[in-house]
Amino acid sequence: MNSGSPQRERGAALIEFALVVPLLVMLVLGITELGHALFEHNTLQKAVSAGARYLGRSYDGLDTNDCSTGANWSTAVSRAGNLVLYGHIDGASTTTGDDSSVTNNGILPNVSSDMISVTLRTDSDTGLCVIQLAADVEYTPIFASIFDSGEGLLRLPSFSLYAAAEERFIGE
Numbered sequence: 001m002n003s004g005s006p007q008r009e010r011g012a013a014l015i016e017f018a019l020v021v022p023l024l025v026m027l028v029l030g031i032t033e034l035g036h037a038l039f040e041h042n043t044l045q046k047a048v049s050a051g052a053r054y055l056g057r058s059y060d061g062l063d064t065n066d067c068s069t070g071a072n073w074s075t076a077v078s079r080a081g082n083l084v085l086y087g088h089i090d091g092a093s094t095t096t097g098d099d100s101s102v103t104n105n106g107i108l109p110n111v112s113s114d115m116i117s118v119t120l121r122t123d124s125d126t127g128l129c130v131i132q133l134a135a136d137v138e139y140t141p142i143f144a145s146i147f148d149s150g151e152g153l154l155r156l157p158s159f160s161l162y163a164a165a166e167e168r169f170i171g172e
Contacts, residue, residue: 045163051080052133056167067129081113129169137161
């Protein structure tokens with residue numbers, strides 16, 4: 001009752017496999033890329049929150065009467081930027097216990113200080129100083145050669161990751 005020969009059925013299975021596998025591979029790569037983008041956005045959001053928290057508690061950063069910048073404001077902004085970029089206030093390199101220098105490449109690829117902005121405002125309801133720290137970073141795909149917006153196999157539009165955090169100035 002079998003109308004097709006076993007040889008013919010094996011050939012049909014091979015063709016079905018050849019049609020389905022590329023779709024499954026693209027699906028897995030897309031899910032991996034989405035997970036990576038969400039991970040990087042979460043990392044950026046935590047770093048921006050830590051930087052804003054640092055600015056909100058900086059010593060002599062702002063005058064609480066009129067929200068004007070204080071004597072240590074530029075140092076605090078620089079350190080908050082380092083906190084966002086590298087995960088600590090000291091910048092790109094730190095010293096270890098044995099006085100050797102360790103280079104830190106940053107918490108995210110292709111992030112620079114010009115992508116970070118600090119805004120001061122006075123809250124209209126409470127009259128308190130509010131600091132907003134924001135970062136807008138271009139996303140770099142894991143599989144850049146596949147998901148390249150120009151020459152890759154699949155055209156993934158370039159997009160940026162944006163994170164912002166607000167903190168009330170408390171000082172120390």
